[in-house]
Amino acid sequence: MKLLKLIAFFFYTLLLFSACGQAQNSAFTRDDSLRGSITPERIWWDLKYYELRVNVKPAEKAISGNTSVFYEVLKPYQTIQIDLQPPLKIEKVMQDGQELSFKQDGKNAYMISLKKEQIKGNNESIVVFYSGKPIIAKRPPWDGGFQWVKDKSGNDFVATSCQGLGASAWWSCKDHMYDECDSMLVSVTVPKNLTDISNGRLRKVTENQDGTKTFDWFVKNPINNYGINVNAGNYVHFDEVFEGEKGKLTMDYYVLPENLDKAKEQFKQASMMMKAFEHWFGPYPFYEDGYKLVEVPYLGMEHQSSVTYGNGYKNGYLGRDLSGTGWGLKWDFIIIHESGHEWFANNITYKDMADMWIHESFTNYSESLFTEYYFGKKAASEYVIGTRKGIRNDIPIIGTYDVNKSGSGDMYPKGGNMLHTIRQIKNDDEGWRQILRGLNKTFYHQTVTTKQIEDYLSKNVKRDLSKVFDQYLRNTNIPVLEYSVEKNKISYRWSNCVDGFDMPIKVSVDGGKEEFIYPTTSWKTLKGKSELKIDENFYVTSKSLTK
Numbered sequence: 001m002k003l004l005k006l007i008a009f010f011f012y013t014l015l016l017f018s019a020c021g022q023a024q025n026s027a028f029t030r031d032d033s034l035r036g037s038i039t040p041e042r043i044w045w046d047l048k049y050y051e052l053r054v055n056v057k058p059a060e061k062a063i064s065g066n067t068s069v070f071y072e073v074l075k076p077y078q079t080i081q082i083d084l085q086p087p088l089k090i091e092k093v094m095q096d097g098q099e100l101s102f103k104q105d106g107k108n109a110y111m112i113s114l115k116k117e118q119i120k121g122n123n124e125s126i127v128v129f130y131s132g133k134p135i136i137a138k139r140p141p142w143d144g145g146f147q148w149v150k151d152k153s154g155n156d157f158v159a160t161s162c163q164g165l166g167a168s169a170w171w172s173c174k175d176h177m178y179d180e181c182d183s184m185l186v187s188v189t190v191p192k193n194l195t196d197i198s199n200g201r202l203r204k205v206t207e208n209q210d211g212t213k214t215f216d217w218f219v220k221n222p223i224n225n226y227g228i229n230v231n232a233g234n235y236v237h238f239d240e241v242f243e244g245e246k247g248k249l250t251m252d253y254y255v256l257p258e259n260l261d262k263a264k265e266q267f268k269q270a271s272m273m274m275k276a277f278e279h280w281f282g283p284y285p286f287y288e289d290g291y292k293l294v295e296v297p298y299l300g301m302e303h304q305s306s307v308t309y310g311n312g313y314k315n316g317y318l319g320r321d322l323s324g325t326g327w328g329l330k331w332d333f334i335i336i337h338e339s340g341h342e343w344f345a346n347n348i349t350y351k352d353m354a355d356m357w358i359h360e361s362f363t364n365y366s367e368s369l370f371t372e373y374y375f376g377k378k379a380a381s382e383y384v385i386g387t388r389k390g391i392r393n394d395i396p397i398i399g400t401y402d403v404n405k406s407g408s409g410d411m412y413p414k415g416g417n418m419l420h421t422i423r424q425i426k427n428d429d430e431g432w433r434q435i436l437r438g439l440n441k442t443f444y445h446q447t448v449t450t451k452q453i454e455d456y457l458s459k460n461v462k463r464d465l466s467k468v469f470d471q472y473l474r475n476t477n478i479p480v481l482e483y484s485v486e487k488n489k490i491s492y493r494w495s496n497c498v499d500g501f502d503m504p505i506k507v508s509v510d511g512g513k514e515e516f517i518y519p520t521t522s523w524k525t526l527k528g529k530s531e532l533k534i535d536e537n538f539y540v541t542s543k544s545l546t547k
Helices: 002-018 029-035 259-267 269-279 332-338 356-373 377-390 413-426 429-441 452-459 468-472
Strands: 045-057 062-073 080-084 090-093 096-100 104-107 110-111 123-130 145-150 156-161 183-191 195-197 201-205 212-217 229-235 237-242 247-255 291-295 306-307 348-350 446-448 480-484 491-497 505-509 515-517 526-527 532-533 542-544
Touching: 002 356, 029 080, 029 110, 029 269, 062 491, 080 123, 080 356, 090 505, 123 452, 156 468, 195 212, 212 452, 237 259, 247 259, 247 269, 259 306, 269 332, 269 429, 291 332, 306 332, 356 377, 356 413, 356 452, 377 413, 413 429, 413 468, 429 452, 446 526, 532 542
Parallel strands: 045 183, 247 291, 291 306, 348 446, 480 542
Antiparallel strands: 045 062, 062 123, 080 110, 090 096, 090 123, 104 110, 145 156, 156 229, 183 212, 195 229, 201 212, 237 247, 480 491, 491 526, 505 515, 505 532
């Protein structure tokens, strides 16, 4: 048990300190603001479409390419911000055949001066040319970038991962989450002995005279920047068709040849995942682009319609159960968790990284829901309660706005337990399922704020949950239900909580049947002789004050 606690603590520590590719630091710079805020050079234009063309050169650990950025003018302005991180450099920018001047602002932002008058309502485009040796991933996917390795046969094996770090680590873009392109072409050129697997559907493969191949992938749905990926390797392929809520969904799998047999067995869980999550969350959000599971040389990531996998073809998290209950060894953590992000991260996407909990708390909870679908409600409760071992209550889950800064890694286990607690408040399993499905329908293919999600849940749970969110998202204390017993009367109240905390909770009195009580921060009473026992599905603690 001690070992499992250490494993869980280590895992969530990595998520906290590395998911954003930066250490916890309260001193923010202009670079942070240029990356994390909706600057004047961003707000005036609405991103519509990208054409990304990138030439991947494993022998040199270098890339070159260009991004065509198509946009609508929302209000007149003559400077446009495009982001690209060193060591990569923008070489030139073109609009309507004219080369444009630009200057670098800080490390990553380029301010491009437009010659053509930008008129409200017009659709325009620029082409940004760039090259160089991109950031090499140090500990992907948490500290990401480009990964250049070899497979067992000596073939190049290349992959990208860049959540937090930003897509501008390897391609020029509007690198802020609030504005997604409506669709996208991803054209990747690699040595001819490799296959590139990226997002969406493969349109064509072109054999070039210089000994390379170009793979053109088209993404029909809106997509966030970090969801785009390059995966180049000596892949073999197998597939299946899932009969889903919206019809036939293609599910394609790309793995290294030596892992084909293992993958054919392990990846059976992908269709199981799809069945469970369509039940809980509604239809898979990207039928037009299909679903892919792609082997990579790192642990895995939620790239939209191109989910990456490196969990060693084992159940659990690298063969371990992060809940310490045994239920986490019944399924493959990466297949389930990273695919869960197709609904919460890729369908419903945060506008600001401070609200990253929207991605991770719901997806953490999806692990429990998958467990429930196949192993029952009791197993699911045990699993999510077991993950509390990884909670540290160090800093709030909500991060700092406008500087590309997420909050505590507690957004995973604590956020999942917060949602499990809200489910208990709803006290209606089917109603809860409809709330989760309704979230994905209401915010379909949208970027959102915490307030939107909080308001939706309060409305549909039919209770003001604002104090619950304040407690678990913006505070590090866990509520304590204090009680004392005197003369057949139990007095109780909430303590260690935010002002006005009034969350209802199920308890049993003197070993009797569970029932709801409605504590506040003021004392209330009920009949009882000895004990008030809380339902452990609520993420709270209790304390008897009776001497």
